[in-house]
Amino acid sequence: MESSSISNKLFEQLNFRGEKQKVISSNIANINTPAYKTKDLVFENELNNKLDNTLKMQVTSSKHMPSIGSNLSNANPKLVEVKGLEQQNDGNNVNLDTQMGEMSKNKILFDAIQSSIKRDSRLFRSVIESSAKN
Secondary structure, eight states: OOSSTTHHHHHHHHHHHHHHHHHHHHHHHTTTSTTOOOEEEEOHHHHHHHHHHTOOOOOOSTTOOOOOOSGGGGOOOEEEEOOSOOOOTTSOOOOHHHHHHHHHHHHHHHHHHHHHHHHHHHHHHHHHHHHHHO
């Protein structure tokens, strides 16, 4: 049983952030590996492609709310090689400052998603507790 209709999406994003942390850690671990190319786990691009290609809805009133629908679960993250980065003499293109920044950004997003899941669960729990009293 899920707390709300958003719970699955939040858990998907939490899993994505965990996987992205692994990719960033791998990049940092390979900073001295000759010819290693920086990798990235991309989900947002897939999401935007889905929004652009399949999820457009006609809004006929200013009171309509935009709906994303359930097709987003098909948008899987992809591991890609980051293009256009400056290479060192050994062919490695990992930049420690950039990766540390990405790691910080990813942690902030992970914490925010985790906080949202906790709030969602508390709301669900309070509804159950209040209905049990009646």
